[in-house]
Amino acid sequence: MFDCHCHILPGIDDGSKNVQMSLKMLDMEVRQGVEGVIFTPHFYADMNSPETFLRRRERALQELEANLSLLPRVPKYISGSEVHYFRGMSRAEGIESLCIGNSNYILLEMPFRDWQPQFIDEVEEISDVLGLRVIIAHIERYLDQDRRLVNRILENPDFLIQCNAEFFIERTKPALNLMKTGRIDLLGSDSHNLEHRRPNLADAVQIMQKKDKKGALDHIYRVSRQIFAAAT
């Protein structure tokens, strides 16, 4: 399994505070059977330019890499980002540089305030105009938004849908219902630390396995591998 959304890089956002914590988080991932991790620190356009963000991300990655030999096993990893939605982002300079590795997949965090039709128009433009493959981060956080707008996301095959492990652990029934529609493409721990937001993919997968009659986990595995292949 692959963790496609996490905040394990040290000292770059509200995730791991230092390299020791990052190493422990990565070790937890490996022990849970995670073979690949995508590092997705938060990108907020009002706080950093893409260039500044990428410089900071590179520094955090180098610091982690300098210490990876302390781990008995290291999963495959790639750098990406969790880009917070902003108006005009489909025309903003440097947005493509925030994609996962060398791929054109981009993890997008939608706004938490009430969705407007323009939000979805903008996301469609990221896909149609920029030609990026949009991954909607933790869709479960938006299921109470205006249903017509949520459906414009769920029914558009150009968008990939990511769920957090926590959805299966804390809201098992709706999570399994979404899984049964075959619409979950990727999983993430969205882990930030070693306590209440720790790496937890294995617990979710265990819950999914018991009810997975239609190959939902196989599909997630396939899509994750495709992204890793495209990104490296």
Ligand SMILES: [Fe+2]
């Ligand atoms: Fe996140």
